[in-house]
Amino acid sequence: MSYVVSFLSLAIKFATVFLFGATGEIVNQKSGHLNMGTPGIMYLGALGGIVGERIYLSSIPADAPLNPLLIVFIPVVFAIIFGALGGAIFSFFTVTLRCNQNVTGLTLTTLGVGIACYFIGSIDTSRMAEAGLLMQHAFSGYEAAGWFGEIFLSQSWFTYLGVVIAILAAVILRYTRVGLNLRAVGENASAADQAGVNVSAYRYVATIIGGAISGIGGAFYELDNVKGMFNVADGIDAFGWLALCIVIFSLWRPTIAIFASFFFACLSVAPTFFAPYLAGAGYVRYLLMMVPYVATIIVLIVTSVVSKKDHAPASLGVPYFREDR
């Protein structure tokens, strides 16, 4: 029982990384931007997070107690700034400079991974482990609620923030005028333009906000899961690509993305969590690692074969220039 509880708790924690990445990417894609720079943006977010944490840690005396709220708040602000910067670069190139989205995205990933890897490795990590432990649990005394507390109340602020942002994004996309306009831009930019929607502005803002959200995911992984101990082997870019999978898997709905992230996280955590039981058959853990990608492909195929209606925004990846026919 306790084994299952700690597994689920760990999976939810891991799902947070995916959820931020996927929610950000959904906001991107709803505007018609297939942003393949998300892995790079998540890396930039991780860099932002660790820079923010370093700034906070350097601003207080060496032995002063850490403020449990500021230690989350300051890195998040920096992750948002860095992620938004990544989104701004992407939209500058695709909207203003009218470049191909795939090309821009892949370049942004190369650049983002390069910059973040270079600088994260050179940042002083003293007290980061302590800070990481401190931000692990938002509520103290969660043990009192038994297994429920262990699974749902033991998470960090990041996790709750991620769920709130995902739900907020779903509500805004579905029930507000801004969301309607954004979906219109993603479905048929020309029609939206004729209806008086500023396509460029919507794409810019959506991509910048999406980048900011994705960036928090990278920061969370860097600060909480690995506690500033940067290691290229735990490449955040892999999570970025998985976030892209989740977007497809959840049919572009942030609320479904919450559960899809959890499902993908279970699959990601399982190989290491159950390693003692899998020791005999080494290849099983690789099969488990393959499941998220295969599942995403199956979703892609099934949606394209079964339903005539494509769930992806109709002009996903299609640039919009008014003077083109």
Add this chain to the structure above:
Amino acid sequence: MSQKRSFPLYVTKRIGLAKWKYWLIRVGGILLAFLIAGIVCTMLKPGSFLTFYSEMFRGCFDFSDITTVIDLLVTFSILLLIALTLTPAFKMKFWNIGAEGQILIGALAAAGVAKFAPSEWPNILILVFALFAAQVASAIWCLIPGLFRAYFHTNETLFTLMMNYIAAVLASMMISVWIPNGSQKFGTLTQGIFPTILGHSGTLVIIFTLVIFVGMYFYINHGKSGFEVAVIGESVDTARYAGINVSHVTLRVMTVSGLLFGAIGFFIVCGIHQSFSPTIVAGKGFTGVLIAWLGHFNPFEIALFAFLSAVMECGTTTAATAVNISASRFTAICTGAFFFIIIACEFFSRYQVHIRVKEKGEVEEA
């Protein structure tokens, strides 16, 4: 005009830009990119500005040590081959961004054959089998998304992207099966390897690349298949009306891509590295996508950009090592900056930015 009325800048399409002006913009951009690489290097390691360029030059064109030059040409060859292979698919608007995985799976097959072929076989026979296995594996990897794209319009961008990761996991899995001691180290191949010429095992790859380049040039520009691809790229409806079977062309192009990607994987494993690891393609599949796009699907332009990327990669690696900064990350930063600048040049050669003066009477400015 894409901007609001009050915005002080607006953009118009350039019409009939002279060829030399177009290349002036591009060469300017390329020089700027190399300048920025030097500035980044100086920022990371103050005072290294001139060392950076001398080391960069030494890392690419050191004729006293011929292997340096061959290293550069091998990197160039692989990038050129990848971009050329992607070109027909891109030309028909099939966004294959799975080159990384398609090459890796071919490399995996070649590595398996080369490692486990009976040692009494002659080397050339092992090589032929390795090439064959690699081509079959890569063709399968290309045809899976190709088939679904051709018959169900499944989104190929996302499909091929996913296939990259499945290939990477499969490669790790096969290594753990082949090398059961858990070290995850494939080791060096002792059979099924290219001969060493001029002190480098990749020399033959350069020669094969030349042959493939000529073949692809005619395939893209002068064959019936290349023509069909071009028509589909312009308009699928026109192609249908002209009696071109779009599904068949898709499958044909993906088969050709697979055969070539298999050969590239085979070159990488048996020729260049004579070893295997799940990261052996090292992101070149993605770089190839950028090169194919920025080369406008023109084989000669692609060759130019492949060469510049190779110079960027080999040069910055040597320079970074010389000034003692992390080479792989510095190379990634420089490559990223390089491509961003080339993309920006693309904009300035296709569009013109004007400054709006007051409400009426607009004054032009480049």
